[in-house]
Amino acid sequence: MDSPPPEERGTPVGRRVFLGTVGLGALGVLAAPALQRATEAFLGGAAERDPTGLTGLLPNGGGFRYYSVTSSVPHKTAATYRLTVDGLVDRPTTYTLAGLRALPQTRMVRDVQCVTGWRVPGTPFAGVRLSRLLDAAGVRASAGAVRFTCFDGSYTESLTLEQARRPDVLVALRMRDKDLDHSHGGPARLYVAPMYFYKSAKWLSGITVTQHVEQGYWEERGYDVDAWVGRSNGRDDAPTT
Ligand SMILES: Nc1nc2c(c(=O)[nH]1)N[C@H]1C(S)=C(S)[C@@H](COP(=O)(O)O)O[C@H]1N2
Ligand SMILES: [Mo]
Numbered sequence: 001m002d003s004p005p006p007e008e009r010g011t012p013v014g015r016r017v018f019l020g021t022v023g024l025g026a027l028g029v030l031a032a033p034a035l036q037r038a039t040e041a042f043l044g045g046a047a048e049r050d051p052t053g054l055t056g057l058l059p060n061g062g063g064f065r066y067y068s069v070t071s072s073v074p075h076k077t078a079a080t081y082r083l084t085v086d087g088l089v090d091r092p093t094t095y096t097l098a099g100l101r102a103l104p105q106t107r108m109v110r111d112v113q114c115v116t117g118w119r120v121p122g123t124p125f126a127g128v129r130l131s132r133l134l135d136a137a138g139v140r141a142s143a144g145a146v147r148f149t150c151f152d153g154s155y156t157e158s159l160t161l162e163q164a165r166r167p168d169v170l171v172a173l174r175m176r177d178k179d180l181d182h183s184h185g186g187p188a189r190l191y192v193a194p195m196y197f198y199k200s201a202k203w204l205s206g207i208t209v210t211q212h213v214e215q216g217y218w219e220e221r222g223y224d225v226d227a228w229v230g231r232s233n234g235r236d237d238a239p240t241t
Contacts, residue, residue, distance in 0.1 A: 064112070064120055064184070065114070065118060066183045066184075068152060068155075068202070069152070069154055069155055069217060070152045070153065070154050070155075073151070073152040073182070073203055074151060074152075075182055076151060076186075076187055076203075077187070078096070078097040078098060078187065081096065081097045081187045081188065082094050082095065082096065082205065083095045083100065083171070083188060083204060083205060083206070083207065084205070084206050084207070085133055085134070085136075085137045085207045085208075085209075086137075086206070086207075086208055086209070087143070087146075087147070087207075087208035087209035087210055088139065088140040088142055088143040088209040088210065088211065089134075089137035089138050089139055089140060089143075089209050090137070090138030090140065091136070091137050091138050092137065093133075093136060093137050095133075097173070097187050097188070100127070100128055100171065100173060100188060101173060103128045103132060104128070104129075104132070105126050105127060105128065105173070105174075106126065106127065106128070106129050106167075106170060107124060107125070107126040107174075108124070108125055108126070108168060108170070108191075108193055109122050109123065109124045109125075110122075110123065110125075110168075110193045111123065112197055113196055113197060113229050114196060114197045114198070115196040115197070115198055115223060115227070115233050123175065123176060124174075124175070124176055124177055125170060125172045125174065125175050125191045125193070126170070126172065126173065126174040126175075126177070127170040127171050127172035127173040127174060127188070127191065128170060128171045128173070129167060129169070129170055129171075130146075130164050130165070130169045130170060130171055130190070130207070131164070131165045131166070131167065131169070133171065133207065134146070134161075134164060134165065134207075134209070137209070139161065139209055140209070142211060143161055143209045143210065143211065144160065144161055144210070144211050144212055144213070145158055145159065145160050145161055145164075145209075145210045145211065145212055145213040145214070146158060146159050146160075146161060146164040146207060146208070146209055146210065147206075147207075147208045147209075147210050147214055148190055148201045148204060148206065148207060148208075148216075149201075149204075149205055149206035149208070150201050150202060150203040150204055150205055150206075151203045151204075151205040152202070152203050154217065155201055155202070155203070155216075155217045156201070156214075156216045156217050157190065157198075157199055157200075157201040157216040157217070158210075158213045158214050158215070158216050158219075158225065159192065159199070159213070160213055161209075163192075163226075166194070168192075168193040168194055169190075169191070169192050169193065170190075170191040170193075171188055171189075171190060171191075171204060171207075172185075172188065172189050172190070172191035172200075173187065173188055184202065185200075185201070185202025185203050185204070186203075188203075188204050189201060189202040189203065189204050190202075190204050192227075194228060194229060195226075195227040195228055195229060195232075196223075196227040196229055196232070196233065198216075198218045198223060198227065199216075199227050201216075213225055
């Protein structure tokens with residue numbers, strides 16, 4: 001079990017929620033059919049068996065399943081990668097990878113939990129707190145949400161501003177103490193530790209501050225916008241102690 005760094009203690013994602021994800025593996029498999037039925041109903045029966053997780057299983061991914069909603073994704077290097085922060089901000093900003101690496105880095109070790117039941121325990125992620133980028137840009141008073149876009153050209157996600165400012169939400173540059181590789185969304189992805197992994201948009205290219213939450217890719221297809229692990233997507237029966 002990891003022990004959260006001091007600055008993370010006392011945030012809403014406490015030990016309770018974290019421990020609540022342990023042992024969810026078996027439960028997740030049992031709970032999956034209900035979610036799958038809901039998704040299939042939503043898609044008119046066209047959904048594959050496991051719409052957000054079973055495509056492209058990486059043989060040596062250490063439990064990770066590679067997933068992309070697009071068939072190919074361009075590669076970006078330190079020379080070509082850019083992350084823009086815009087929308088309802090006073091100082092729209094474009095970061096290079098070097099610029100992101102030069103900012104203070106936060107490392108967290110949590111379980112990764114896909115909504116379809118697979119889980120990878122104790123996975124280190126590191127990067128820049130999203131709150132830092134938002135503060136640097138100067139979020140306007142009228143703002144209420146943040147929208148994320150990706151250089152795969154299709155995937156989108158969103159968080160409320162309150163969620164986006166949590167200390168356990170990162171623009172991650174590293175996973176398992178290595179630079180994020182392309183398959184896992186490198187050079188930079190969103191990492192939303194307390195939520196199911198579909199919130200953690202890979203190949204992050206844009207952060208746009210908006211007034212209201214707009215549904216992301218999977219949310220338009222039936223998944224919860226507030227994707228707290230153990231408390232959303234029909235998993236309210238997850239352990240709570
Ligand atoms: N751009 C993009 N981000 C994405 C996805 C995607 O298809 N495209 N899939 C999501 C889902 S459903 C999961 S479970 C994780 C998978 O991350 P991994 O490929 O690093 O295991 O990424 C999330 N972020
Ligand atoms: Mo997923």
